Amino acid sequence: MVTPLMFLQLCVLSIVLPTTSSAFILSDGIFEGREDDLFAEILRDEAVSRLDQLGKVSDADGHLERTFMSPASVRAANLIRAWMEDAGLTTWVDYMGNVHGRVEGLNASAEALLIGSHLDTVVDAGIFDGSLGIISAISALKVLKSNGTLTNLIRPVEVIAFSDEEGVRFQSTFLGSAAVAGILPVSALQISDKRGVTVQDALKENSIAITEESLFQLKYDPQSVWGYIEVHIEQGPVLEWVGFPLGVVKGIAGQTRLKVTVRGSQGHAGTVPMSLRQDPMAASAELIMLLESLCKNPKDFLSYDGQCNDSTVESLSNSLVCTVGEISTWPSASNVIPGQVTFTVDLRAMDNMGREAVIYELSNRMYEICERRSVSCIIERKHDANAVICDSELTSELKFAANAALKRITGEIQDEVPVLMSGAGHDAMAMSHLTKVGMLFVRCRGGVSHSPAEHVLDDDVWAAGLSILAFLETHM
Ligand SMILES: *[C@@H]1O[C@H](CO)[C@@H](O)[C@H](O)[C@H]1NC(C)=O
Numbered sequence: 001m002v003t004p005l006m007f008l009q010l011c012v013l014s015i016v017l018p019t020t021s022s023a024f025i026l027s028d029g030i031f032e033g034r035e036d037d038l039f040a041e042i043l044r045d046e047a048v049s050r051l052d053q054l055g056k057v058s059d060a061d062g063h064l065e066r067t068f069m070s071p072a073s074v075r076a077a078n079l080i081r082a083w084m085e086d087a088g089l090t091t092w093v094d095y096m097g098n099v100h101g102r103v104e105g106l107n108a109s110a111e112a113l114l115i116g117s118h119l120d121t122v123v124d125a126g127i128f129d130g131s132l133g134i135i136s137a138i139s140a141l142k143v144l145k146s147n148g149t150l151t152n153l154i155r156p157v158e159v160i161a162f163s164d165e166e167g168v169r170f171q172s173t174f175l176g177s178a179a180v181a182g183i184l185p186v187s188a189l190q191i192s193d194k195r196g197v198t199v200q201d202a203l204k205e206n207s208i209a210i211t212e213e214s215l216f217q218l219k220y221d222p223q224s225v226w227g228y229i230e231v232h233i234e235q236g237p238v239l240e241w242v243g244f245p246l247g248v249v250k251g252i253a254g255q256t257r258l259k260v261t262v263r264g265s266q267g268h269a270g271t272v273p274m275s276l277r278q279d280p281m282a283a284s285a286e287l288i289m290l291l292e293s294l295c296k297n298p299k300d301f302l303s304y305d306g307q308c309n310d311s312t313v314e315s316l317s318n319s320l321v322c323t324v325g326e327i328s329t330w331p332s333a334s335n336v337i338p339g340q341v342t343f344t345v346d347l348r349a350m351d352n353m354g355r356e357a358v359i360y361e362l363s364n365r366m367y368e369i370c371e372r373r374s375v376s377c378i379i380e381r382k383h384d385a386n387a388v389i390c391d392s393e394l395t396s397e398l399k400f401a402a403n404a405a406l407k408r409i410t411g412e413i414q415d416e417v418p419v420l421m422s423g424a425g426h427d428a429m430a431m432s433h434l435t436k437v438g439m440l441f442v443r444c445r446g447g448v449s450h451s452p453a454e455h456v457l458d459d460d461v462w463a464a465g466l467s468i469l470a471f472l473e474t475h476m
């Protein structure tokens with residue numbers, strides 16, 4: 001979703017990388033005196049084999065594809081459920097097809113720690129996106145079970161495998177986590193897929209009879225939840241670039257999607273003189289170039305008035321990314337000046353106010369260009385999601401856990417794990433409406449994701465599991 005170039009820029013500008021970390025102190029507890037056995041069998045070997053196994057559960061023959069409530073998704077859910085039970089968790093599937101596995105610990109009425117990620121995939125997916133977060137959480141709990149310490153947790157811990165994050169089938173992301181967070185509108189039940197099957201029908205086909213009533217019941221009581229953490233592959237090249245298996249996420253960028261329609265005067269490519277044309281294609285080219293310059297150098301475009309102060313512009317310079325990923329023309333023939341061009345704009349930034357300022361400035365300048373070129377422009381806002389700032393306490397606990405895990409695996413004092421931002425959306429975004437959230441990123445080869453070439457080193461899978469284990473230890 002984000003270009004490598006942008007990440008290089010990110011590296012330089014927004015990663016917090018202390019030089020040395022002499023201050024790093026090992027926690028006493030679960031790892032004490034067990035340097036030789038860091039549960040590699042469960043956290044690495046078995047987790048890797050489960051990732052492979054889950055990666056074969058697909059609706060397609062030649063590639064990995066699991067969409068909301070598809071036959072493969074249901075098989076994947078059953079597999080995950082069995083692994084949860086193997087780890088000593090009590091399991092159930094909710095009205096939105098999410099799989100839950102829970103252990104009550106010492107106090108069933110204490111606020112619960114939720115750990116999750118998604119079980120659905122994109123089309124022609126990699127095997128780590130989503131699955132890694134689910135499997136490493138289950139593995140960490142399995143270590144506690146095998147050590148007989150699962151019941152020592154001071155609060156309930158619940159792993160949730162969300163049924164829909166990628167939104168491939170219904171073009172609507174976060175069906176699963178949004179339902180649990182209580183932000184899914186009832187209208188979502190009536191969204192239909194390409195074949196006209198609605199979300200409600202898709203659930204019904206799998207004997208899940210969701211109603212408006214039961215959708216409301218899915219929402220967790222915020223009082224019953226302590227926080228949410230998610231482990232996910234980075235899907236970008238920063239961690240590889242800085243040489244770290246793990247990174248802590250400080251926030252998830254906010255996003256706006258626009259649809260721009262440019263209408264001009266359709267005509268014959270041979271007969272209409274250049275001076276008399278109202279060409280929406282040439283206009284779109286200028287609009288797209290404007291977008292690129294604005295997003296590369298927001299400082300040059302934004303005025304420092306009430307809304308946009310130094311810190312907003314600074315944050316924008318570090319995180320703003322803009323993409324035109326889809327363009328279509330009418331009638332799309334080589335010898336016709338098009339009558340209409342439409343294109344999408346995907347705009348992301350960590351600062352919500354800054355994102356608004358960019359959209360405002362962009363729209364104004366776009367309309368100016370259209371007016372000068374005598375074409376008509378319509379800019380529609382199709383989607384908005386505010387940025388999510390991860391909870392600072394949770395983030396430092398995760399950082400501590402990740403540092404502890406890396407220290408144990410490498411046996412040496414490491415620099416502290418880097419802090420980065422997420423340009424991609426995650427279930428944590430929806431869950432932030434329910435409770436405080438924290439995220440840990442895991443290095444993936446070349447930053448490649450949403451592709452069968454997606455790859456995570458076995459030892460990095462191990463580090464992810466060991467981090468969750470260290471995190472759970474702080475709740476004992
Ligand atoms: C269990 O948790 C609840 C809710 O936080 C609290 O009120 C209660 O005192 C706890 N019970 C014990 C035995 O710690």
Ligand SMILES: *[C@@H]1O[C@H](CO)[C@@H](O)[C@H](O)[C@H]1NC(C)=O
Pocket residue numbers: 037039146147148
């Ligand atoms: C914990 O589990 C590991 C691996 O399963 C084992 O080597 C270790 O002895 C166990 N420790 C305790 C206290 O049960």
Ligand SMILES: *[C@@H]1O[C@H](CO)[C@@H](O)[C@H](O)[C@H]1NC(C)=O
Pocket residue numbers: 307309310311312353
């Ligand atoms: C800049 O504006 C933001 C949002 O209005 C505000 O939170 C922040 O404190 C301001 N910073 C400065 C340095 O004025």
Ligand SMILES: [Zn+2]
Pocket residue numbers: 118129130165232
């Ligand atoms: Zn994902």
